[in-house]
Amino acid sequence: MQLAKLSVDGQITIPERIRKRMNLKTGDKIMFIEGDSDNAVTIINSSVAALKKLQTAMEGEAEKAGIMNDDDILDLCADVRRELYNKKYAGND
Secondary structure, eight states: OOOOOOOOSOOOOOOOHHHHHTTOTTOOOHHHHHHHHSSSSEEEEEEHHHHHHHHHTTTHHHHHHOOOOOHHHHHHHHHHHHHHHHHHHOOOO
């Protein structure tokens, strides 16, 4: 259990051990999720929550696009770069 003291302005300092466990860095945003009981609140790193939500939303999309391995990703990146280059420099000879 870790304790923190609430300031007059409603601010708290998250204990170092908790910051490390949550992988929080200066400037990170955290979310407070209210639980079912009056006093239960879950604190999460909002960046981690957003990434997990994105991963869930994108699940299976790589396979649908035919991306099965690292080589497929490299090929896709090369195709996109080539397309962007051609758009930017087409007709600029």
